[in-house]
Amino acid sequence: MSTPALTHRCLAIALGLATLIQLPAAQASPAGERQMIKSAMSAAPRKVAATASIVTMEADGKMRTLRQGSNGFTCMPDNPATPGHDPMCMDKAAMGWAMAWIGHSTPPAGKIGLMYMLSGGTDASNTDPYASKPDAQNHWVKTGPHVMIVGAEPAFYDMYPKEAAPDTSVPYVMWPGTPYQHLMIPVK
DSSP: OOHHHHHHHHHHHOOOOOBOOOOOGGGGSHHHHHHHHHHHHTTSOHHHHHTSEEEEEOTTSOEEEEEOOSSSOEEEOOOTTSSSOOOEEEOHHHHHHHHHHHTTSOOOTTOOEEEEEOSSOEEEESSOTTOOSOOTTSOEEEEOSEEEEESOOHHHHTTSOOOSSOOTTSOEEESTTSTTOEEEEEOO
């Protein structure tokens, strides 16, 4: 899997957020861009999505803004190359957390972030932040529409289940014990 594809996959998981989308040539058209904006906006509540920035990642790994926003949230469209429907929307702190995860670096301390994945879900390893497909050891889970809390102190996550094979119908910690642990909160 290429680096940009792995990047969006990871965001969709954490969050979820999966890997950042690579634009097929057909999606570079105005109609394709409108469809990506619609997909990205489906991730968050209507009032959040209405004024959020919409971005995608090009095949070269560079971010491209499809629409500039004004509320501090950034939304990304579904990546058709990943399992599940995974558009996502995150605040500035969550974006910093996600970029640290993508870059294999330590997330910023003391910056709690919020991510939305309201129109899709996570189809990912619950224990390995970088797994790209299920195997016997990585405890693959499927979570429907949810929100995520990222960047909290470890003690916050200690209040929630951390099982490798969690009940995804209730809040649980994904990637427990890693710098990228986060709270998954199902909404349906």
